[in-house]
Amino acid sequence: MAKRMERLKEGGVTYAYLLLYIALSSGQIFFNKWVLSSKQINFPYPVGLTLLHMLFSSVLCFILTRVLKIIKIEEGMTSEIYTTSVIPIGAMFAMTLWLGNSAYLYISVAFAQMLKAIMPVAVFLLGAAAGLEAMNCRMLAIMSVISIGVIVASYGEVSVDWIGVVYQMGGVIGEALRLIFMELFVKKKGIRLNSISMMYYVSPCSALSLFIPWVFLEKPKMDSGVTWNFPPLILVLNCLCTFALNLSVFLVISRTSALTIRVTGVVRDWVVVLLSAVLFADTKLTPINILGYAIAIAGVVAYNNHKLKKEASGTNSDVNDNANNQEDDDPDSRIAMITQK
Structure with a gap:
């Protein structure tokens, strides 16, 4: 009974972390949309907003760690x-946040999430080009399902602003490149960092990458006398939410896996799509929207399932190889490997 209660307690904590991640991730999307497009705040500067996030994250990570x-x-x-891996990751992270936030100025939150469903396709194609993914019929079929679903969802959109679509797709490409660089960083450099450590190294690079376009694109507009307002309290809360979101990712991964984040992200996306229809006047869902998005999500689920099986088989293979290599030399290591398996 005590062990059963302990398992229930552990499971409850894990689900609490997952719910926290969904709430923070969804809330941050709505928060950014409100800051960038609402008349109450009147701060239509996505580069400036993202730059503030990265500066805040850099300072807070420094305080926590140093x-x-x-x-x-x-x-x-x-x-x-740092030069060959961390800086490219930081630059792609900056690109993702900049373009993704810019898209909210032109398209609805729901439509932006629908376009994000194409992410596995971009990751797979770029991964195949980098030699990290192998082309096969199953993966091509999954990518086709996702692509068709996104196309159908886009066809069902009531009003499409192609500037917003270009921004969002640019953000998708930036995120896909970031994930590719992360995988290369882990596999070839052999360094694994927790979320806070990664943000400690990446945030300053991202801030520098954002500072340059901010100086040329948004600072002249902010200095030209155009009225804008960003209350300090709202600023601090927005930055804290961003940092808390990154921390929640670390908590979930520490108790589960990176794949769980991807699967939970599917649930988060549905929550964002449905809630945005209630919260924002610019969101009008159509049956074709929902059908196309459902098709795309089905493809995303199939992709996550394929990655899960691939990672599981790779882990088992590594454990068996290590156990075989150490079997004759160290009986204690053999026991440890069997226990791990």
């Missing part, structure tokens, strides 16, 4: 790794 020393930064980072 001043208060609550979280330890993993060792192994070198100037060569």
Whole structure:
């Protein structure tokens, strides 16, 4: 009975973290949309908003790791790794946030989430080009289902602003490149960082990458006398929500896996799509919208299931190889490998 209660307690904590992630992720999307497009705030500067997020994250990560020393930064980072891996990841992260937030100025939150469903296609194609993914009939079929679903959902959109579509697709490509760089970083450099450590290294790079376009694209508009308003309290809350979202990702991954985040993201996307129809006047869902998005999500679920089986088989293969290699040399290591399996 005690073990059963312990399992129930552990399961309850895990589901609480998942719900926290869904709430924070959905809330941040709506929060950013409100800040960028509402008349109450009147701050239509997506680059500036994202730059504030990254500066806030950089300062807070520095305080947590170097001043208060609550979280330890993993060792192994070198100037060569930072230049060739961390800076590209930071630049792509900045590109993703900049273009994704810019899309909210032109298209609805629901339509933006529908377009994001094409993400696995971009990741797969770029991964195949980088030699990280293998072309096969099953994956091509899954990618086709996702693509068809997104096309159908787009066809059902009442009003399509192609500027917003271009921004959103640019953000998708940026996120896909970031994930590719992350995978190369882990596989080739052999360094695994928790979420806070990654943000500690990546946030300053992203802030610098955003500062340059902000100076040329948005700062002149902000200095030209155009009225804009961003109350300090709203600013701090928005930045805190962004940081809390990154922390919730770390909590979920620490108790489950990165794949769980992807699967939970599917639930989050449906929540965002349906709630946006209630919260925002510019969102009008049509039956074709919902049908197309359902087809795309079915493809995304199939993709996640394929990745789960692939990762599971790869893990089992690695454990067996390690156990076989250490079997004759170290009986204690053999026991450890069997226990891990």
